[in-house]
Each structure stands twice: as C-alpha cells, then as structure tokens.
Amino acid sequence: MSGNSMKNLGKVFKELRESRKISLRKATGGRFSVSLLSRFENGQSEISAPKLITALENIHASMEELLFLARGFHQDAYSEFRNQLFKAVNPKDLTSLHTLYQREYQQIPFSKDKQEHILNAILIKSYMKAIDETVTLTSEEERVLHDYLFSVEIWGLYELSFFSSCSPLLSVQLLTKYTREMLRKSDFLQGVGKNRNMMHTLLLNGFMACIEAGDFTNALYFKKQIEKNFFEENETYFRIVYLWAEGLLDSKQGRAEEGQRKMEDAVRIFEMIGCSKSADYYRNAIEC
Numbered sequence: 001m002s003g004n005s006m007k008n009l010g011k012v013f014k015e016l017r018e019s020r021k022i023s024l025r026k027a028t029g030g031r032f033s034v035s036l037l038s039r040f041e042n043g044q045s046e047i048s049a050p051k052l053i054t055a056l057e058n059i060h061a062s063m064e065e066l067l068f069l070a071r072g073f074h075q076d077a078y079s080e081f082r083n084q085l086f087k088a089v090n091p092k093d094l095t096s097l098h099t100l101y102q103r104e105y106q107q108i109p110f111s112k113d114k115q116e117h118i119l120n121a122i123l124i125k126s127y128m129k130a131i132d133e134t135v136t137l138t139s140e141e142e143r144v145l146h147d148y149l150f151s152v153e154i155w156g157l158y159e160l161s162f163f164s165s166c167s168p169l170l171s172v173q174l175l176t177k178y179t180r181e182m183l184r185k186s187d188f189l190q191g192v193g194k195n196r197n198m199m200h201t202l203l204l205n206g207f208m209a210c211i212e213a214g215d216f217t218n219a220l221y222f223k224k225q226i227e228k229n230f231f232e233e234n235e236t237y238f239r240i241v242y243l244w245a246e247g248l249l250d251s252k253q254g255r256a257e258e259g260q261r262k263m264e265d266a267v268r269i270f271e272m273i274g275c276s277k278s279a280d281y282y283r284n285a286i287e288c
Helices: 003-019 024-028 034-041 049-058 063-070 075-088 095-110 114-131 139-151 157-169 172-185 193-212 216-228 236-252 256-272 276-287
Strands: none
Touching (some): 034 049, 114 139, 139 157, 157 172, 157 193, 193 216, 193 236, 216 236, 236 276, 256 276
16 A cells, blocks of 8 residues: 555545544554554554554444545545436436436536546446447547556455446456456455455456456466455355356366366255355356
C-alpha cells in the first residue's frame, strides 16, 4: 500500500470516527496504542490490516465504506446509478441500456470527473455484452479501464466487483494481465470475506474463460493461483465449481473420460446438497 493511499485512508477514517462521536481510545478497543491510530489518521504512520479492521469494527464502519469514500465516490450518486442500471436490463432489448450508456457520455462536458462517467459506461457495456456478443469497448474505454485499474493502489470490493463485471469484455490475455494486478493489489484485503469470495469467483471465471478459448498456458496460470489461494472447507460451492472446471480442462486437453467423470461428479454433488439451479446450469454446460 502506498503512503498516499494510506494517508487518504487515515483522513477518511478520522472523518467517519468523528462523525460518529467515537474517541480514539474507543476506536482502538484497547488492542493497540491510541498514538498509532492518531498518527495513522494524520498521515504520519501506516497501520496493519488487522488493526485497521479492528478500528473499523469499533466505529461501526466497514472496510468497503472506508475504501469507497477514500476513492472520492459518493455513495448516494453511485447507488442511484446502479439502480438505474438494474432497471434498464432487459434480456430481449438493448434500448434502455443504450440510452443509459449515451447519457453517461452526454454528462461528461458538465462533469468534473470524466473518468467516472466512462467507467460507468464500461459497466453498462458489460451488461450489453450479455445480450449482444458483438458489443466491444472503444479504444478510449480500453485506455481508461487500464489506467484506472493500474492507478488504484488498493483493490477493494468496488474494484473486484467492477473487474468481475467487465471481464466478459476482455480478451483472455487482458483478463490474465489484470488478474495479476488484482492479486498484487488486493493482498491487503484478502482476509475480508466479501473480497475473498469475489476473488474466488474471478479466478474460477478466468480459468474457465481461458479453457474455452483454448489458451491452456494462461489457464494453467489461473489453476496455479486457485490452488495457491485454495478454498476453505466452508467454501464448498467454489470447490465444486473448481472440480467441474478441472474436468473441462481435462476434456479440452484430450482426457475426455476423466474430464467427463469430474464434471458429472460436480453436478451430482450439487444435486445431493440441494443446489438444483447450479446442478442444472453445469449439467447443461456439459451438454453444450
């Protein structure tokens, strides 16, 4: 984590703490020194992830709230955009999504933050892509996406969720490149539950995308990262999907019988634990 990022986090943390009228001593919970937290708030010192998470719990705030505000986002404006986006989604018609996409570009001349509108436009396109496979990013959108993902020092849930949504718009080469960046910059927050789940999802999706594209070199990179960050016993769903994905890789690499067995085993496990929708989804994927 860079000094600038930590300094900004400290400033935002202080604003959250003071807005809730919580003292420095109460924020530490007696787990670490008040002076360390004070220095962190004033940009004079860094703080470890466990101490920061403890302090956030004591001021009744989440890591995501802290990161979101530190990025300069406004919760109300972003929530409104997401609501509009979800309302515009129609599996049979792109009209509403296209209108929303154009609106983001129409707002740029009147906005102080051009990047925010282009990032919103990219997110809209990710939903358009699910309906129309021919949808692609413009060269400017590709540049803004690249610059944003490489400029952010800490990837929290917003970045992970944004990257996950945008991944269908990326080639497997770019997907792998950005995944490397994700793993480098989200290490600080991998212990946060929602982040960990999102990372598992991204790695599994990247693994399967590379297999489908016949890019076994990058597929093996994703396989290695999945096994390096392997799922806990309580993350059963991810373990089952990984078993299915391993079967897909075996099948694509000429080990058809072994691959078929793994995929069928995964579907059978989903059925046994009552995950009928997942069972149907992966059973249909075998037949495609």
